[in-house]
Amino acid sequence: MTTQRIAVHLNQTHDRSYEVVVSPGIFAQLPGLLVSRWPGRKLFIITDNRVGRLYGRALLQNLRAAGADSALYEFKQGEQSKNAGTAYHLQTQLLRAGVKRDSIVVALGGGVVGDLAGYVAATVLRGIGFVQVPTTLLAQVDSSVGGKVGIDVAVGKNLIGAFHQPRAVYIDPTVLATLPEEEFRNGLAEIAKIALALDPSFFRRIEQVAPKLRKKDVQQLCWLIARAVGLKAAVVEKDEYESGLRKVLNLGHTIGHAVEASSGYAIKHGAAVAIGMAAESEISVRLGLMPERDRVRLMKTLRALKLPTAMPRIHKPTQFFDALAADKKSVAGGLQFVLPSSIGTSAINVSVPGEYIMDLLRRHS
Numbered sequence: 001m002t003t004q005r006i007a008v009h010l011n012q013t014h015d016r017s018y019e020v021v022v023s024p025g026i027f028a029q030l031p032g033l034l035v036s037r038w039p040g041r042k043l044f045i046i047t048d049n050r051v052g053r054l055y056g057r058a059l060l061q062n063l064r065a066a067g068a069d070s071a072l073y074e075f076k077q078g079e080q081s082k083n084a085g086t087a088y089h090l091q092t093q094l095l096r097a098g099v100k101r102d103s104i105v106v107a108l109g110g111g112v113v114g115d116l117a118g119y120v121a122a123t124v125l126r127g128i129g130f131v132q133v134p135t136t137l138l139a140q141v142d143s144s145v146g147g148k149v150g151i152d153v154a155v156g157k158n159l160i161g162a163f164h165q166p167r168a169v170y171i172d173p174t175v176l177a178t179l180p181e182e183e184f185r186n187g188l189a190e191i192a193k194i195a196l197a198l199d200p201s202f203f204r205r206i207e208q209v210a211p212k213l214r215k216k217d218v219q220q221l222c223w224l225i226a227r228a229v230g231l232k233a234a235v236v237e238k239d240e241y242e243s244g245l246r247k248v249l250n251l252g253h254t255i256g257h258a259v260e261a262s263s264g265y266a267i268k269h270g271a272a273v274a275i276g277m278a279a280e281s282e283i284s285v286r287l288g289l290m291p292e293r294d295r296v297r298l299m300k301t302l303r304a305l306k307l308p309t310a311m312p313r314i315h316k317p318t319q320f321f322d323a324l325a326a327d328k329k330s331v332a333g334g335l336q337f338v339l340p341s342s343i344g345t346s347a348i349n350v351s352v353p354g355e356y357i358m359d360l361l362r363r364h365s
């Protein structure tokens, strides 16, 4: 028989556009918003135990009072829960509760909840809709937007996952009032990252406000969150699946992820990204990409935001190096980094000689 070729044309995708609403007090309006947008649908809130206690149980009660068929699932807070075991448990719970193709998952919490609940939504019944209700600053400025969902495995962070865009993102900066100060600072690291990678004027504004930023300064936060989300959304619109431009959002993450994983997740994501930005700017200066004066400005700003900048002691440099190589951003033939090239601009796909990393590690082992 001769060769037969059958083309499968798939370029007619449906519109997956969505809105990110940043509005103080919107949390209280959620039951009405969700019920009027998805009348008659089953709504499954997924959250962690801490956010469940603070916000989840009240949301469930109010959804039910508004007539929604809804349920709440909680898992133990923390990065250690962002794994296949928790995902499987949640998938099974949803299936047992009669999840349908038109049901909606409500991811209520920080980045761990958003990534995990989004992954559950992406996989259960081969994908159902979900909304993001981020409750940490980090999730509000970064992880709730853009559709990256996933879990960690022993080999590394976020290595199993999908691109699954939410149907909507509802951001209420007033919920940050209950956030521990350290977690608030972690969110500032992702704001600094977005500015460092993409926007010199945004970075200048952060430099100005850094010493007096408070988590209860709702007006200031609304502005910062909306600006960060706007910058991120513009990148995601151009390169949803990270074939090029979107890699800029991984600034600080190549070293950051390895720092996070090699600490057994004792160092939180935002803090690890701050350490990653500091180390990667050092490499960038050494490669002649970034002027030293810009690195100094970055370090000063990270310190003003009360973020860590020093690499932790790396007890097992080889293991750390392996974690870098396992990162999604590496390709065959070498370690590929996103590096800052100045305050507000960055370069993707930069090959970094292994010895630069080893030098960095030797100085910290």
Ligand code: NAD
Residues within 6 Å of the ligand: 048, 050, 051, 054, 077, 078, 079, 082, 109, 110, 111, 112, 113, 115, 135, 136, 137, 138, 139, 142, 143, 144, 145, 146, 147, 148, 149, 157, 158, 175, 176, 177, 178, 179, 180, 183, 186, 268, 269, 270
């Ligand atoms: P997290 O979700 O673990 O939240 C941090 C802590 O804050 C938790 O203990 C949580 O219970 C608590 N918390 C959340 N909201 C609270 C509130 N309003 N009041 C009091 N406590 C509250 O961590 P995170 O820093 O939000 O997110 C980190 C995760 O996000 C990492 O897994 C990282 O890989 C992921 N991430 C994903 C993307 C993406 O694009 N998908 C981007 C950046 C980070």
Ligand code: GLY
Residues within 6 Å of the ligand: 142, 143, 145, 146, 148, 246, 249, 250
């Ligand atoms: N946080 C990186 C991205 O969304 O691409």
